[in-house]
Amino acid sequence: MTPTVAHFGKDLIGLEPLTGDQIRAILDTAEPFKEISERRIKKVPVLRGKTIVNLFFEPSTRTRISFEFAEKRLSADTVNIQTAGSSVVKGETLVDTARNLEAMRIDMVVMRHSASGAARFLAERIPSNVINAGDGSHEHPTQGLLDLLTIRDNLGKIEGAKVCIVGDILHSRVARSNIYGLIKLGAEVAVCGPPTLQPVGIEELGVHIFNRVEEAIEWADALNVLRLQLERMQSGYVPSLREYNRLWGISTARLEHAPKELLILHPGPMNRGVEIDSDVADGEHSVILDQVTNGVAVRMAVLYLLAGGAPEKAESAKGGAES
Amino acid sequence: MKKKTGAKAAARFADGAPILFRGGRVVDPSQSLDGVKDLLLVDGRVEALGKGLSAPDGARVVDCKGLVVMPGLIDVHVHLREPGGEHKETIQTGARAAAAGGFTAVGAMPNTDPPIDNPAAVAFVLAAGQRAGAARVYPLGCISVGQKGERLAEIGEMVAAGAVGITDDGHPVMDSGLMRLALEYAQIFGVPVADHPEDLGLSRGGAMNEGLVATRLGLHGKPNASEDVHILRDLIVAELTGGHIHLQHVSTRLGIDAIRQAKARGVRVTAEATPHHMLLTDEAVEGYRTEAKMNPPLRSRADVDAVIEGFRDGTLDVLATDHAPHHYDEKEQAFDDAPNGIVGLETALGLVHAHLVGPGVIDLSTMVERMSVSPAKAFNLPGGTLRKGSPADVTVMDPAHVWTIDADTFLSKSHNTPFNGWELAGRAVMTVVGGRVVWELE
Ligand SMILES: [Zn+2]
Numbered sequence: 001m002t003p004t005v006a007h008f009g010k011d012l013i014g015l016e017p018l019t020g021d022q023i024r025a026i027l028d029t030a031e032p033f034k035e036i037s038e039r040r041i042k043k044v045p046v047l048r049g050k051t052i053v054n055l056f057f058e059p060s061t062r063t064r065i066s067f068e069f070a071e072k073r074l075s076a077d078t079v080n081i082q083t084a085g086s087s088v089v090k091g092e093t094l095v096d097t098a099r100n101l102e103a104m105r106i107d108m109v110v111m112r113h114s115a116s117g118a119a120r121f122l123a124e125r126i127p128s129n130v131i132n133a134g135d136g137s138h139e140h141p142t143q144g145l146l147d148l149l150t151i152r153d154n155l156g157k158i159e160g161a162k163v164c165i166v167g168d169i170l171h172s173r174v175a176r177s178n179i180y181g182l183i184k185l186g187a188e189v190a191v192c193g194p195p196t197l198q199p200v201g202i203e204e205l206g207v208h209i210f211n212r213v214e215e216a217i218e219w220a221d222a223l224n225v226l227r228l229q230l231e232r233m234q235s236g237y238v239p240s241l242r243e244y245n246r247l248w249g250i251s252t253a254r255l256e257h258a259p260k261e262l263l264i265l266h267p268g269p270m271n272r273g274v275e276i277d278s279d280v281a282d283g284e285h286s287v288i289l290d291q292v293t294n295g296v297a298v299r300m301a302v303l304y305l306l307a308g309g310a311p312e313k314a315e316s317a318k319g320g321a322e323s
Numbered sequence: 324m325k326k327k328t329g330a331k332a333a334a335r336f337a338d339g340a341p342i343l344f345r346g347g348r349v350v351d352p353s354q355s356l357d358g359v360k361d362l363l364l365v366d367g368r369v370e371a372l373g374k375g376l377s378a379p380d381g382a383r384v385v386d387c388k389g390l391v392v393m394p395g396l397i398d399v400h401v402h403l404r405e406p407g408g409e410h411k412e413t414i415q416t417g418a419r420a421a422a423a424g425g426f427t428a429v430g431a432m433p434n435t436d437p438p439i440d441n442p443a444a445v446a447f448v449l450a451a452g453q454r455a456g457a458a459r460v461y462p463l464g465c466i467s468v469g470q471k472g473e474r475l476a477e478i479g480e481m482v483a484a485g486a487v488g489i490t491d492d493g494h495p496v497m498d499s500g501l502m503r504l505a506l507e508y509a510q511i512f513g514v515p516v517a518d519h520p521e522d523l524g525l526s527r528g529g530a531m532n533e534g535l536v537a538t539r540l541g542l543h544g545k546p547n548a549s550e551d552v553h554i555l556r557d558l559i560v561a562e563l564t565g566g567h568i569h570l571q572h573v574s575t576r577l578g579i580d581a582i583r584q585a586k587a588r589g590v591r592v593t594a595e596a597t598p599h600h601m602l603l604t605d606e607a608v609e610g611y612r613t614e615a616k617m618n619p620p621l622r623s624r625a626d627v628d629a630v631i632e633g634f635r636d637g638t639l640d641v642l643a644t645d646h647a648p649h650h651y652d653e654k655e656q657a658f659d660d661a662p663n664g665i666v667g668l669e670t671a672l673g674l675v676h677a678h679l680v681g682p683g684v685i686d687l688s689t690m691v692e693r694m695s696v697s698p699a700k701a702f703n704l705p706g707g708t709l710r711k712g713s714p715a716d717v718t719v720m721d722p723a724h725v726w727t728i729d730a731d732t733f734l735s736k737s738h739n740t741p742f743n744g745w746e747l748a749g750r751a752v753m754t755v756v757g758g759r760v761v762w763e764l765e
Contacts, residue, residue: 016539095655115657116541117611136659138541173541200544201535 011123011130014139020184030301047076070299098125144177159186164216167226168197192216222263347387353708364715367758395427395716397698400643407436412648414451420735421458422762424669425751427716428459434493440465440476442484482512490517506566517569525549532605532620547575554578570594574619576629593701596639613661648737676749715758
């Protein structure tokens with residue numbers, strides 16, 4: 001098999017180490033997989049015989065289910081391990097987890113963990129492919145990819161698009177993956193939110209900073225609205241949800257001042273009435289459900305490529321529906 | 324694991340036999356001395372220093388041609404982990420590691436489990452240190468009972484039992500009122516109050532230096548301000564009380580400026596620089612390398628340059644390693660979960676010699692000043708000089724000895740160092756404590 005630009009290594013830990021061409025190749029590979037989900041029999045034999053563990057140290061229904069659909073539609077055998085709570089569960093360390101997985105000869109591991117760096121930690125210790133499904137505040141690459149795909153689908157292209165990420169950038173892995181991916185594909189990127197939730201040095205990544213959401217709305221083609229974790233209020237980053245909504249919440253009234261129609265993305269799950277009002281979430285510019293659909297396609301593409309598939313063959317790979 | 328080197332003691336000569344170091348470059352800034360001389364140790368004391376000394380009967384004669392002979396190195400900031408953390412280090416392994424690194428004395432931090440906050444605990448550390456028979460172990464006692472930062476520990480009783488200073492290291496004294504009491508009270512016993520300067524409010528949740536690297540890695544940062552604010556507070560309270568504040572492991576540019584100004588005003592302050600804060604930036608954390616996780620964290624290039632400058636000009640008058648052993652599986656965790664600290668006793672001399680003396684940032688005399696003379700002065704320890712009659716604590720270094728740091732060969736129980744694999748010129752070849760050879764490079 002000849003490696004192509006799409007073969008980005010053993011693992012997918014983040015978008016930061018990838019090139020623009022590699023990211024484009026993943027998005028292009030996702031296109032044909034979108035269609036599988038529209039079929040009556042939503043299954044192709046691409047990963048038949050492969051075993052995948054979905055290892056979730058943090059509860060996340062939607063990401064896990066999206067991966068699981070992607071895996072099943074590619075005919076992989078999947079096991080879900082969900083361990084809620086802290087990063088070290090009942091004394092078992094990440095090292096032990098890695099050793100156990102290695103002993104079970106798993107082909108791929110999809111991992112969600114509360115500690116930044118956890119995915120890389122695992123990837124350095126096991127021969128299986130590791131897909132980062134979110135590590136602490138670091139990266140959530142498949143979310144970044146599905147956001148890119150959704151923006152590309154709806155705006156026609158990413159290059160030159162102005163995308164503002166609104167909310168808690170400090171703790172957001174979604175924000176980081178979006179920033180890396182968007183900039184590599186030529187978009188202009190801004191962040192907006194409470195100054196207490198903007199990480200130091202973020203502008204050095206090449207993003208603009210807006211403190212007032214009105215400025216962001218005036219500037220942007222698309223808003224990616226982040227979930228405000230309720231514990232941010234308990235730890236004092238924002239005084240109250242009401243005040244957050246009043247200052248940074250995305251409402252129809254605010255969007256009326258936009259000079260152009262804005263695309264609204266949200267990685268979910270939403271706090272309606274906090275970071276986003278229901279009429280916006282359910283409104284005509286919301287592409288939140290497209291994101292969910294694209295999530296499965298993008299994850300199929302990533303699984304397919306990590307398993308050694310060629311992007312140009314994705315079209316034919318999807319051909320052989322299981323009978 | 325490879326064979327540990329240097330574990331053998333020099334048994335060929337009777338303990339306590341005189342030792343004559345012949346023809347070495349003797350560097351002793353306590354008497355403004357740098358020149359080729361002989362040094363004679365008799366009965367645990369410096370007997371003579373001069374040219375053409377003759378060896379008494381039964382003396383061991385050490386040919387020191389090409390070697391540097393200096394007053395024994397002193398590290399006033401080490402964590403020996405005993406009691407309570409014996410899987411990381413013991414007083415014995417730590418004292419041996421110190422000797423292997425050329426240190427003849429160490430100051431043991433009291434943040435053990437239980438903490439050294441009473442005279443019996445101080446006596447325990449002292450006795451275990453003597454039993455170790457390697458580097459001298461000087462205990463420090465806690466500032467506050469249980470290091471809780473609430474009320475003063477029995478400082479007078481601990482000093483009487485042998486404590487050479489007090490500190491709550493690991494737990495900064497956040498209550499400025501308590502710091503005032505400590506600085507006032509400790510003065511009558513003639514011991515410094517050592518503080519780990521960190522405002523815990525400003526550093527809350529931080530795992531590394533605040534800045535672009537932390538932002539990219541998705542790790543929470545500790546801003547320089549968390550250290551600056553606390554350094555300023557300590558300096559101001561020291562000025563108020565006239566007490567001696569010893570600032571530990573200083574790592575920030577502004578903090579160093581503040582110390583420099585305070586010294587100019589006559590505030591009684593001494594301060595530490597560590598090798599790692601002079602040789603590594605926060606970029607060493609890249610890849611979530613837990614061996615680069617420490618507190619204070621590795622900082623920016625500008626801060627590293629400021630620490631070097633402060634070390635050069637004497638604002639930071641004491642080199643300290645903050646030797647912090649951790650068991651390997653404690654460090655083999657996600658970055659947020661791994662403990663802070665690195666071992667330093669067996670690498671400090673080589674690092675300082677190769678990376679600061681070698682390129683001419685400081686001269687040998689300044690190195691010995693910062694690693695022996697000043698630490699002895701700051702904590703009123705015997706040693707730090709080769710004057711006639713002083714304790715026979717001597718370090719002999721081969722400045723041309725090129726070696727590669729290999730953590731597997733450390734005498735320390737722990738191997739957590741970010742310097743593994745570094746090639747250095749300069750290594751201790753003999754360490755003598757009280758006239759006894761406690762370590763010798765094979
Ligand atoms: Zn400390």
